[in-house]
Amino acid sequence: MQESGAIAVVVGDRHFNGWVTMYAPGDTSNIHIPSVFVAQYQYRSLLNLLAYKNNSLLIEIAGDDLLAWPLLDMLLIVVLSPAVMMFFIYLTWQLRQRQHKQNDMAPSQFVAKLPTYIFRREKCPICKFDTCQKPNDKSRPNERTPLLSA
Numbered sequence: 001m002q003e004s005g006a007i008a009v010v011v012g013d014r015h016f017n018g019w020v021t022m023y024a025p026g027d028t029s030n031i032h033i034p035s036v037f038v039a040q041y042q043y044r045s046l047l048n049l050l051a052y053k054n055n056s057l058l059i060e061i062a063g064d065d066l067l068a069w070p071l072l073d074m075l076l077i078v079v080l081s082p083a084v085m086m087f088f089i090y091l092t093w094q095l096r097q098r099q100h101k102q103n104d105m106a107p108s109q110f111v112a113k114l115p116t117y118i119f120r121r122e123k124c125p126i127c128k129f130d131t132c133q134k135p136n137d138k139s140r141p142n143e144r145t146p147l148l149s150a
Contacts, residue, residue, distance in 0.1 A: 002033050009035040010059060012043025 011022065017040035024031075038046065050057045 002031060006033060008033055008059070010043075010046060011035060011037045012046065013037075013040050014043065015040070017041060 013020065019039060020037050022035060022037050046057070046059070
């Protein structure tokens with residue numbers, strides 16, 4: 001193609017839709033024209049455009065901006081990755097807390113077997129003696145009144 005005066009080559013596959021890496025097993029140092037392989041759909045579109053434009057078609061092969069996407073990807077990884085990890089750590093912590101609460105609860109059969117004590121007024125629940133006697137002194141508290149008997 002280079003000897004016939006072509007300045008570029010577009011190679012396409014009419015039968016299979018897929019990408020193929022173009023390579024040559026021998027020495028390719030004498031090939032100076034750019035070439036690109038296109039899949040079936042793009043190849044057929046180019047053939048249709050070529051037939052429509054009367055065998056004259058300008059194809060521009062342009063490189064992608066190499067700085068924009070890797071920088072954006074890096075920012076997404078740096079910003080979102082820790083946030084996602086923290087969310088999963090928090091979720092795991094919440095699940096573990098729920099499991100610990102369920103494991104700390106006693107079974108209902110065990111709770112039902114515990115003894116039950118009923119406290120009556122005839123005994124003081126603190127000192128376990130007869131009801132604590134309060135003094136009948138109805139005077140108002142002042143600076144000299146002890147704190148425990150007030």
